Amino acid sequence: MWNKKLRFLLVILGLGVVVLAAVVVQAFVLKPASTVALAQLPKGEYDPAVWGKYYPLQYESYQKNREMAPSPTGYGGSVKVQKSLKEPEILINFKGMPFSSDYAEDRGHPYAIEDLKGSKRINSTTVGSCMTCKTANIIDVYQDKGWDYAKLPLAELFLSMKHPVSCANCHDPATMQLSVANPAFIEAMQRGGIDVRKASREQMRSYVCGQCHAEYYFEPQTKRVVFPWDKGFTPEQMYRYYAQKPAGFEQDWLHPDSQARLLKAQHPDFETFSGGVHAKSGVSCAACHMPFMRHNGQKYSSHWVTSPLKHIEASCAVCHRQSADWLQTRVKTIQDHVFELQHTAGQTIARAHTVIGKAASVGKADTAGLDQARELLRKAQWFWDIVAAENSMGFHNPDQVLNTLGRSIDMAHQAIQRANKAAGTQF
Numbered sequence: 001m002w003n004k005k006l007r008f009l010l011v012i013l014g015l016g017v018v019v020l021a022a023v024v025v026q027a028f029v030l031k032p033a034s035t036v037a038l039a040q041l042p043k044g045e046y047d048p049a050v051w052g053k054y055y056p057l058q059y060e061s062y063q064k065n066r067e068m069a070p071s072p073t074g075y076g077g078s079v080k081v082q083k084s085l086k087e088p089e090i091l092i093n094f095k096g097m098p099f100s101s102d103y104a105e106d107r108g109h110p111y112a113i114e115d116l117k118g119s120k121r122i123n124s125t126t127v128g129s130c131m132t133c134k135t136a137n138i139i140d141v142y143q144d145k146g147w148d149y150a151k152l153p154l155a156e157l158f159l160s161m162k163h164p165v166s167c168a169n170c171h172d173p174a175t176m177q178l179s180v181a182n183p184a185f186i187e188a189m190q191r192g193g194i195d196v197r198k199a200s201r202e203q204m205r206s207y208v209c210g211q212c213h214a215e216y217y218f219e220p221q222t223k224r225v226v227f228p229w230d231k232g233f234t235p236e237q238m239y240r241y242y243a244q245k246p247a248g249f250e251q252d253w254l255h256p257d258s259q260a261r262l263l264k265a266q267h268p269d270f271e272t273f274s275g276g277v278h279a280k281s282g283v284s285c286a287a288c289h290m291p292f293m294r295h296n297g298q299k300y301s302s303h304w305v306t307s308p309l310k311h312i313e314a315s316c317a318v319c320h321r322q323s324a325d326w327l328q329t330r331v332k333t334i335q336d337h338v339f340e341l342q343h344t345a346g347q348t349i350a351r352a353h354t355v356i357g358k359a360a361s362v363g364k365a366d367t368a369g370l371d372q373a374r375e376l377l378r379k380a381q382w383f384w385d386i387v388a389a390e391n392s393m394g395f396h397n398p399d400q401v402l403n404t405l406g407r408s409i410d411m412a413h414q415a416i417q418r419a420n421k422a423a424g425t426q427f
Contacts, residue, residue, distance in 0.1 A: 036298070041173035046136040048110075048166035051173075057295055062166070062303035065108030072309040073332040075339065075393040080104050080115070087388075089346035092353055093381060097253040099264065106267075106391075109305065112164035127223045128152040132182060133212035135161040136168040139181050147183070150223035170208040178204035185211035188227035205284035210270030213285075213391070217263075219247040233271035235386045235404050239263075239379060257357035260374040265385040272390050276397035283319075291315040331395055338387070338394030341405040345384040348412040352377045355416045359423035369422025373415045380411035 039054035052059025071077035083103050084090040094100040102120035112134040116122065122130070129150040132138055137160050141149050149157065172179045180186055180196050185207070189196050196207060215238060216225050226246070231237040242249070242263055251261035273279050278288070286301065291314040293302045308315035309331060312324045320327055356373050359365055383404050387394065394401035420426055 038176060040175075043173060044140060045173055046139075046163040046166065046168045048163065051167040055167075055300075057293075057298065057300040058167075058303045061293070061300075063110075064304035065306070066110050068107060071307050072328060073307075073335050073393075075335045076307070076391055077105060078107050078306075080107055087343060087346055089343075089350040092257075092350035093346060093384075094264070095353070096256040097262075097264065109165040113158075113161050114164070117158065122154065124153070124155065126154040127218070128154050128157045129218050129223045129225050130154050131157050131161060132184065132225050134165065136163045136166050136181070137161050139168060142183055147222060147224045150218070150225065165212070169212075178208050180204075180207055180211045182211040182225075184216060184225035184227055185214070188229050191230055202282070202284050205286035205290075206270070206273075206279070209285040209289070210274075213267055213269035215266050215268040215271060215386070217242075217249055217252075220249055221247070229271070233274050234400065235383050238271070238386070239382055242382075255353055258353040258374060258377055259360065260353070260356070260377045260381070262378055263382050263385070265382065265389040267389055267391060268386055269391050269396065272386075272392070272401065273396040275400055278396070287318075288315045291318070334395050334398050335393040338398065338401055338405070341402060341409070342384065342388055342394075345380070345405050345408040345412065346388065348409050348416075349377065349381050349384055352380065352412045352415045352419070355427045356419040358427045359419040359425055362423040362425060365423040367422075369418055373419035373422060376411045376415035376418060380408045380415060383408035383411065 036055065039051075041051060041054070045051070048059060048062060052062070065078075068078045068080065070079055081104060083105065090103055091100055094103070098121035107115055116130065116134050127150060131141070131149075131154060141157065141160050145152075167173075169181045170178055178201065186196055189207075196204075199207060214227055216227050218224065219226055228238045228241045228246070231241045252264040253262055254260070255262055270285075273285065288308040289305050290301050290303060291308070291311060292299055293311075293314055294300075302311070302314070304310075309328050312327055316327050317324070322330075352373075356370065356377060359373070360370055387401050387404055387408075390396065390401075416427075
C-alpha cells in the first residue's frame with residue numbers, strides 16, 4: 001500500500017517538475033519580447049505596408065480600419081451613409097452649399113483619399129487645402145511648397161497623394177516617437193504658447209489626433225488652413241473669434257432663403273474633448289480609441305481607431321469598474337439625450353431659415369430687425385453644427401454639449417420671433 005502511495009506521490013512530483021520547467025522556459029527562455037526592435041525607416045516612406053513589416057501587430061490592427069460597421073450605440077460608425085436620412089433638416093440648414101448634396105458618415109483612415117476623390121463636394125474649383133488631413137504625403141508637399149500648396153487645384157495635388165492617413169502622420173520614421181504632421185495644428189498651438197515638440201508622450205497621444213479632428217477654416221486669400229483657437233476651444237470662444245472676421249474671413253456661405261451669413265463646423269472633436277472630464281483627468285484620446293493590447297505577451301497600442309465600446313475591457317475597464325453592459329448603457333443614454341436635443345435644434349433652425357425668408361419678402365419688413373434675426377440664426381446654427389459635426393454624439397463633453405444645444409434652440413426661437421416682429425407677421 002505504501003508503495004502505491006509512494007508511486008502516486010512521485011507521479012505528482014514529476015508532473016509538478018514538468019509544469020515548473022515549462023513555466024521557467026516560457027518565462028525566461030521563450031519569453032516573447034515586451035517591446036520590438038526600433039526600425040529606422042527612411043524619410044519619405046509613407047506606405048503603411050512597409051512600416052507593417054517591422055510592426056506587424058500595429059499594422060494588422062490598422063488594417064481593421066477598413067471594416068465598415070455601425071457604432072455599438074447606433075450613433076456614428078464607419079458605414080458610409082448620408083446623415084440627412086436620419087436628420088432631414090440638414091438639407092435645409094446647409095442649402096446653398098455642398099454639404100446639402102453630400103454629407104456622409106466618415107469611413108476609416110485607409111479610405112481618406114478614396115472618399116475625398118469620391119465626394120460630391122469636390123469639383124474643379126476645390127483648392128489644395130483639402131488634402132491637409134487626408135494623406136501622409138502632406139509632409140513632403142508642405143516641405144516642398146510651404147502653404148503655397150493650399151492655393152493649387154486639389155485635382156493637381158491628387159498626383160502627390162499616394163498614401164492615406166497612416167503611420168507617418170503620427171510617427172517620426174527614424175525614432176518612432178509621436179509627431180505632428182499638420183502645420184496648421186503646430187501654428188495654432190504656437191499661438192497659444194505651446195511648443196508641440198516639447199510635449200509629453202501622453203499629451204502627444206491626444207495631439208496626433210487633434211491635429212486633424214478639429215475645426216478649421218481657409219484664409220480667403222492664401223487658402224491656408226487655420227484653427228480658430230486664439231480665444232479658446234468652446235463654441236462661444238470660437239464664435240467670438242470668427243466675429244472678428246480674421247484675415248477677412250466672414251462666412252462659409254450665404255443661405256439662399258434666410259440670407260444669413262453662415263459658418264460650417266468641421267469635426268471639432270479635439271476642442272470638445274479638451275473641456276470634458278476625461279481630458280481634465282489626464283486621459284488621452286489614444287487611451288480610449290487606441291488602447292494598449294497584448295498578443296502572446298507583447299504589449300502594443302491598437303491602431304484600430306474605433307469606438308472604445310468595441311473593446312471595453314482594454315479601454316473603459318482600465319479605469320472603470322462597472323460591467324461592460326453598464327458602461328455601454330451609460331454611453332448610449334448620454335448620446336440618446338444629446339441626439340434628441342440636436343435633432344430639435346436642427347429642426348428649429350430649419351424653421352427659422354424659412355420664417356426669415358418669408359418675413360423678408362414682406363415689403364414693410366424692418367431691415368434692422370431682420371438683420372438681428374439673421375445674426376441670432378447664424379449663432380444658433382453654429383452652436384447646433386459644432387455639436388452635430390463632432391463625432392462622439394456629445395460623449396466627449398456632455399455638460400458643454402447639452403448647454404450648447406439648449407442655447408441653440410433658444411436662439412433659433414428668438415430668431416423666429418425677431419423676424420416675425422420685423423415683418424409684423426406670424427409665420
